[in-house]
Amino acid sequence: MITSGIEEKTFVLNLGPQHPSTHGVLRVLLEMDGEYIVAAEPVIGYGHRAHEHMAENRNYHQFLPNMGRVDYLHALAFNQGYCMAVEKLLGITVPERAEYIRVITNELNRLTSHLLWFGAYLMDLGAFTPFLYCFDDREHILDLLDRITGSRLTYCFFRFGGVPADLDEDFIFGCRAFIKRLRSRWVDYHNLVTKNVIFIHRTKDVGVFTKEQCLLYGITGPNLRGSGIPYDIRKSEPYSAYPEFDFEIPIGENGDIYDRYIVRLREMEQSCRIIEQALDKLPNGPIMAEKVPKRIKPPVGEVYQAVETARGEFGIYIVSQGDVKPYRIKLRVPSFANLSLMVESFKDNLVADVVAILGSIDVVIPEIDR
Amino acid sequence: MLIDSIPKALAPLNLEKVAPGEYAQTGCHLEVAATPEQMPGVAQAMLKEGCFLESLTAVDTSKAAFTLVYHFANFHELCRTVVHASLPKEAEAPTISHVYPGADWYEREVYDLFGIKFAGHPNLKRLLLPEDADFHPLLKEFPAEAETKAEPEK
Numbered sequence: 001m002i003t004s005g006i007e008e009k010t011f012v013l014n015l016g017p018q019h020p021s022t023h024g025v026l027r028v029l030l031e032m033d034g035e036y037i038v039a040a041e042p043v044i045g046y047g048h049r050a051h052e053h054m055a056e057n058r059n060y061h062q063f064l065p066n067m068g069r070v071d072y073l074h075a076l077a078f079n080q081g082y083c084m085a086v087e088k089l090l091g092i093t094v095p096e097r098a099e100y101i102r103v104i105t106n107e108l109n110r111l112t113s114h115l116l117w118f119g120a121y122l123m124d125l126g127a128f129t130p131f132l133y134c135f136d137d138r139e140h141i142l143d144l145l146d147r148i149t150g151s152r153l154t155y156c157f158f159r160f161g162g163v164p165a166d167l168d169e170d171f172i173f174g175c176r177a178f179i180k181r182l183r184s185r186w187v188d189y190h191n192l193v194t195k196n197v198i199f200i201h202r203t204k205d206v207g208v209f210t211k212e213q214c215l216l217y218g219i220t221g222p223n224l225r226g227s228g229i230p231y232d233i234r235k236s237e238p239y240s241a242y243p244e245f246d247f248e249i250p251i252g253e254n255g256d257i258y259d260r261y262i263v264r265l266r267e268m269e270q271s272c273r274i275i276e277q278a279l280d281k282l283p284n285g286p287i288m289a290e291k292v293p294k295r296i297k298p299p300v301g302e303v304y305q306a307v308e309t310a311r312g313e314f315g316i317y318i319v320s321q322g323d324v325k326p327y328r329i330k331l332r333v334p335s336f337a338n339l340s341l342m343v344e345s346f347k348d349n350l351v352a353d354v355v356a357i358l359g360s361i362d363v364v365i366p367e368i369d370r
Numbered sequence: 371m372l373i374d375s376i377p378k379a380l381a382p383l384n385l386e387k388v389a390p391g392e393y394a395q396t397g398c399h400l401e402v403a404a405t406p407e408q409m410p411g412v413a414q415a416m417l418k419e420g421c422f423l424e425s426l427t428a429v430d431t432s433k434a435a436f437t438l439v440y441h442f443a444n445f446h447e448l449c450r451t452v453v454h455a456s457l458p459k460e461a462e463a464p465t466i467s468h469v470y471p472g473a474d475w476y477e478r479e480v481y482d483l484f485g486i487k488f489a490g491h492p493n494l495k496r497l498l499l500p501e502d503a504d505f506h507p508l509l510k511e512f513p514a515e516a517e518t519k520a521e522p523e524k
Contacts, residue, residue, distance in 0.1 A: 045498035053507050057514040217472035218422040231445040304397040315425055332425035340475045
């Protein structure tokens with residue numbers, strides 16, 4: 001009997017922690033059989049800043065700025081989740097105009113997050129031009145938000161009971177002009193990328209998330225909707241002013257990278273619709289609730305509040321023991337669950353697809369590390 | 371309706387408490403109290419009802435015990451279930467990662483930050499902190515500030 005003389009062996013390939021496509025400090029150990037991946041093990045925690053520990057050692061107001069630094073790409077959703085949870089504990093009702101302002105700024109922030117993903121992801125795949133297009137668009141939103149919130153990235157804009165600054169005429173005018181401009185750009189985006197044969201071949205039927213996997217791992221956000229489950233907290237557990245707007249939840253069919261891409265692009269169109277309706281219907285009135293105590297001291301109790309961020313469900317769980325400091329705050333972040341499933345979907349894929357899959361689930365590593 | 375079918379599915383487990391919650395105040399439709407030993411059974415019942423594991427965490431409740439907190443939700447119907455399980459310190463809790471593979475990382479995180487061991491977990495090691503760390507920062511006895519302060523410059 002003749003043997004080949006070659007032993008079958010696997011080897012370990014190290015990806016990261018300093019790698020341009022990991023979008024943060026993520027290290028993945030890939031066990032390879034030739035060009036195919038047998039197993040993958042991520043190493044996380046490089047950016048652990050102990051946000052949950054900080055929460056227990058400062059009062060409710062002092063923890064507000066932390067929320068802009070968990071997921072820096074969609075900071076306002078985290079602001080909102082935290083404020084809503086504390087408002088629930090205190091029993092504060094937010095005025096209607098403030099809710100509208102929250103929705104408008106939040107959706108603008110979602111657009112920046114999706115636009116950044118769009119550009120950065122295509123750059124991962126080797127297309128440089130879309131990056132220039134979407135950063136051009138994103139810059140307009142950052143200018144608008146800067147005008148209202150005072151910062152460009154790590155927003156700390158919402159307060160318990162409302163918002164500290166009102167929208168002015170220039171913002172509303174600029175916002176409308178921007179949406180008009182963005183709508184005219186979809187054609188370019190689709191011509192440049194969606195119809196691109198190379199892009200389609202790299203993304204169709206790659207990195208598939210099945211519905212069952214999504215259930216077992218608790219996947220949320222565009223990654224889940226790409227697999228065909230229309231679960232969006234803005235619709236399924238309506239909060240803030242979202243029930244008053246008419247918008248759709250785009251879903252995919254196969255759960256592959258292409259579907260997740262299409263879902264995000266169509267979600268941007270829906271965000272534009274929400275902003276437009278909110279500007280049309282913007283009610284007059286106060287932007288802060290009356291009688292918000294200066295010293296926040298919620299009664300004994302616990303609360304769980306979920307909001308939809310650009311990456312999925314952000315849940316915040318607060319335990320109060322009637323003190324000025326929270327007793328425990330748990331941040332349930334979407335990328336945490338998404339990344340743990342991604343490792344599964346690496347298996348039996350080519351190493352060349354790793355970057356395509358990793359980018360497609362849109363992880364923000366500081367959000368996972370907290 | 372899940373709010374009716376979940377209590378029915380949990381009934382054979384003889385849990386300490388299965389009651390409707392104050393959704394407007396707590397964000398949860400059902401409140402359940404169980405022992406940690408019952409959790410694999412609870413997880414299996416929740417999975418059969420089509421719910422996903424939303425979050426798994428712990429609270430350092432007192433000097434004698436932790437509370438494990440599990441949140442379950444559903445993709446198709448709004449119904450959040452919270453399960454509290456009191457765990458004496460130094461005791462081990464059984465894992466639910468064989469039911470929900472997604473619980474693997476959550477349990478590793480709880481082990482990392484609280485030092486709670488999950489019996490039967492396939493890969494229980496630190497997740498966020500360095501592997502050689504010898505502390506669990508979310509314990510209430512863990513100091514909030516560094517013990518030694520930097521000397522002011524002269």
